Amino acid sequence: xxxxxxxxxxxxxxxxxxxxxxxxxxxxxxxxxxxxxxxxxxxxxxxxxxxxxxxxxxxxxxxxxxxxxxxxxxxxxxxxxx
Amino acid sequence: xxxxxxxxxxxxxxxxxxxxxxxxxxxxxxxxxxxxxxxxxxxxxxxxxxxxxxxxxxxxxxxxxxxxxxxxxxxxxxxxxx
Numbered sequence: 129x130x131x132x133x134x135x136x137x138x139x140x141x142x143x144x145x146x147x148x149x150x151x152x153x154x155x156x157x158x159x160x161x162x163x164x165x166x167x168x169x170x171x172x173x174x175x176x177x178x179x180x181x182x183x184x185x186x187x188x189x190x191x192x193x194x195x196x197x198x199x200x201x202x203x204x205x206x207x208x209x210x
Numbered sequence: 211x212x213x214x215x216x217x218x219x220x221x222x223x224x225x226x227x228x229x230x231x232x233x234x235x236x237x238x239x240x241x242x243x244x245x246x247x248x249x250x251x252x253x254x255x256x257x258x259x260x261x262x263x264x265x266x267x268x269x270x271x272x273x274x275x276x277x278x279x280x281x282x283x284x285x286x287x288x289x290x291x292x
Binding site: 150170 | 235241250254259267274
């Protein structure tokens with residue numbers, strides 16, 4: 129068993145109102161020094177067996193199912209199990 | 211400048227309908243071998259200067275603002291800049 133993580137974030141040039149809302153709330157909570165906040169999605173896929181072919185399939189669904197490539201970037205990485 | 215990442219995921223015992231929906235779509239896309247999918251949130255905080263105090267503050271907002279500790283777990287890590 130392996131865990132593959134797909135992180136999906138809005139492209140830097142796309143406005144992120146959720147991130148802005150979090151950023152705007154920080155001073156009220158007494159937190160300073162945070163310059164920017166971006167909010168995105170994280171998918172954790174538990175895979176029974178890791179192979180190059182399976183990783184290629186996951187890249188494929190990251191692009192077609194999990195993200196919108198017009199406005200979002202994705203990153204796939206394999207997470208070491210604790 | 212440093213980037214601090216907060217990952218927020220539903221606790222394992224909490225049902226995750228979004229993850230289930232993604233999981234259910236995989237066979238239709240010809241992907242097999244994925245046992246489970248969980249969907250969560252990823253926050254990227256750009257911080258002007260990293261200190262122990264700032265990291266403690268970020269842990270604090272991760273618990274109070276970014277997650278719901280009743281149903282979600284969070285993890286804070288500092289990301290190396292490329």
